[in-house]
Amino acid sequence: MLAATAAAAALLLSACTGGSGASGAGDTSGDQLLTIPREDLATFTRNFNPLSPQAAPMTKEAVYEPLVVHSMADAKDTPWLATKWEQAKDGKSLTFTLRDGVKWSDGQAFTADDVVYTFELRKKVLGGLDYLGTVTAGDPHTVTFSLTKPFSPGFFEISNQPIMPKHVWSTIDDPAKFTNADPVGTGPYTKVEKFQTQAYELRKNPNYWQPEKQKIAGIRLLAFSGNDSANLAFTNGEVDWTQSFIPDIEKTFVAKDKKHNHYWFPPAGAMINWQLNTTKAPFDDPAVRKALSLAVDRDQIAKVAMNGYAQPADCTGLAHTYDKWRDPQLAAACTWTKLDPAAAAAALDAAGYRDSGGKRKLKDGKDFRLDISVGSASSDWISAANIIKQDLAKVGITATVKTPDWAAVVSSYEQGTFDTGIVWSNNGATPYEYFRGVMSKALLKPVGEKAGENYHRFGDPKADELIDAFAAATDEQKQREQINGLQKLYDADAPVVPLFTGPEFGAYTDARFTGWPSQDNPYATLGNRNTSTVLVLTSLTPVKG
Template sequence: MFALLISLLLVVAGCSDTVDSNSQENEKSSKESVLIFGRGADSFTMDPQNANEIETWRVTKNIYETLVEYEKDSTEVIPKLATDWSVSEDGKTWTFNLQEGIKFHDGTNFNADAVVYNFERMMDKEHPDRYGDFSVYRGMFNGFKGEGSMIEEINAVDENTVEFKLVEPQATFLANLGMHAFGIISPDAIKKYGEKINENPVGTGPFVFESWNPNDSVTLVKNKEYWLSEFPKLDKLIYKVIPDNSARLTALKNKEIDIMVSLNPSDLSSVESDENLQVALRPPLNVGYLTLNNTKAPFDNVKVRQAISHAINKKGIADAFFYGLAEPVKNMLPSDNWGYNDDIEEYEYDLEKAKSLLAEAGYPDGFELEFSITSNSRIYMQQPAKMAEAIKTDLEKIGIKVEIISFEWAAFIEQVRNARHSMGLIGWVGDNGDPDNFLYSTLSKNNAVIGSAQNNQMYMNGEVNDLLIEAKSTIDQQERTEIYKKAQQIIHDDAPNVPLVQVKEPVVSSTSVKNYYPHATGAENMYEVTIEN
């Protein structure tokens, strides 16, 4: 009778749970070590090679691995799937020795042939298993095979040695290989799933894909055969979408999730005083900016773009919406980056100057403007709707009538990558710490490609493009710095966009979470993380 009573009590307790029966709360109540990571938007795909946004890479970083990676507190390159490497005297041949005995999650072998297959799939538009646009490969290596690719060929020297031959030396080559987009996928899985590899990820990483419920959650489970046998520490890792920042914080306080990103900065002080929570600041390897579509009137007129630059109160935005966590910037680089040109004279907040420039451009009475934003918080803007309203107020002071149009994150990305916007509020999170990753990615005409535009301004300055390509192949850092400074001055004068702020994102977690370090690139490996249940 006593056993029956206990059984009934357990049933009642299960039925009274406020979360659905398949919820993460039930997951957390088990003996398994389960961590739930709360975020504001869903992943775009599960194929890292065809992604160009953090919400995808936040997940795939823990499924896939790259030949090299970065230190957990910097962008210094360290070994991963490659144990070591060497480069020829002319800088054009890189040889990588690979870890031995590693298997993909489907049981197939990781080896040099797998590396060759992955890179040929990315670089060769005629590859039989090529599904997607591979825009990050194009951006980082100057184009595809036969169209300017910096990688001429890649060969398997033997089972555990791979060789890259470059057209010319590339200063960014090694750092590029550590980027989230170059995770190595099981060739057998690509052949099995075809274009559905974007829903069925198979890598070598510490976690194995279990399920994806779009706009809700992605569930990963421990890779019990992981080649670093002491890791991962967690049994299960769940990425949970909670679009509203305040609701996400409430879920954290209620122990429904364990970590959250995109805290409203106004909540920071209360979080810091909560003994059950802890805060870590993500280093500011990012720039939030206004993208102006240079191919659409009136933004095809440089004076209009300069007028917009004078009309935005950057300091006011930083103070009002970031509570000391953001600094205004004048270039498309974080201000502590070695390539940053601090000699550039900022566009001062000057409404009279802005009005004068509009009049010179033929718009003395202003114009009407559609302003595209995402409803989802990002590393570089936790409150996009409020920021947009402040910018709208600034622009209306110089006669520009603004209509704000809000999109869910995936739809917004489609909007700007296809250059359907007039003006948009967006940002860039650095992938490898190099200035090339900011400047070439977002401002080279080679990346102004409809459908996958990283240069969503559609900015087409040939001189800037040539300088950015020159910087890629210049090995000496001081020489590269001077090239980047020259390019930034031209970009500043052309005003193709409006750099706004760089942001230290507060990431909040329960004090039961240990060994979690938010990485500057926006996505971190979770294999060392533990949680005390």
């Protein structure tokens, strides 16, 4: 099977590079394309609509740009389409000064009207941003966001929104369905070439405002059906940069070329949770959720499933990205996130789910069974699910790991029809996004109505009070009080079962490009799917042989 996969990968690469001059693996002409695999997409659709959940890779990273670029690697905000910003003392407005001389890729000038229109369109198509009142252009280079209330997380959400050209999108009848096959953006690589279902290229924006930073000729994206095939192409030196999970990376990748092959996995990712559908019994009972958590061996998941790349979670719910916000006293006193099968069994007994002949029983006498859903492309999370399955068997619960493609899994999450599943969480400059995503009643959707987050459908009004108080506070000490309160409430509610901090995977070979971020130079993460990706794209330099 591996031989067949290698052959398929070789055919794919030759098919999309043949005759193109600077192209193949090993090319160091100076015009080589930065080649990136996508292990989570077996095929590509020519959709460069930044408002679409089906947008093609690099839409928000290379084609469209935000006002400010936030990096989870060093928590810094880099001025981008905006050069500076100011928040009103009452916290109810934000004013951005836009960069002069920026043009769209079709040559038209970028102005404040584009920013105003982008947010009008975003609210119309995607909703949300309820705290945002009006967006006004004071002049072509000044935009003011008036808020309906003080809302400190607003800066992160507003400043990182990809900006879209009014002169293009205002002519579209249905922006939500528009596929935007030939996008007009301000980003460094906007020209779509050689688009196929399994490969396409993005070439230079001819009007980019930082031409001196467009050192690479372009980007090539390759589609793969999972980690294994994508990793084979990467470890064989056929691609340059991956965000895929690679087992035993030191042996399978670095050892092949210690001079050129590198990786960096900072704990800049979101918390990875085992979510339990709280609209279904017995998952609506926090005692059951905690009991199931007690049965889970997080150390084994981190060591085996995640190959030692991840850090186990605790009962604060906070990823290690947010260590400065963690309540150390609560973290030291955690109970239900520590492995204890005997305590798990006792808690299930106490909740009325007793063991009978080695099988745990529901209150109606049926066997306690559950499904764990994970997308088929994620071999690491599938391994984690299988460890949970084995752990649950020790307390008499039968689990079935289901692995359809991610589209089917996400659909079951969105509609609320799933049983349990392993899922990512929201990530941001503060823990606000995480707690809001797992505990807010404001985000609850009934089963059958599409949810964009809070798939497990849990809400606590006390959490909303703390979340709103955090957002209204402009002083960090006051914000810390609310976050401490949220951690205590999380410990009491167990809205989800936190597993581990998702490392921000990233690996590369510098045989063809140099200038990568690293632990010694953490100007961005090595992820190629986040807001700081554009910092990498504008920092790389091609190797010339």
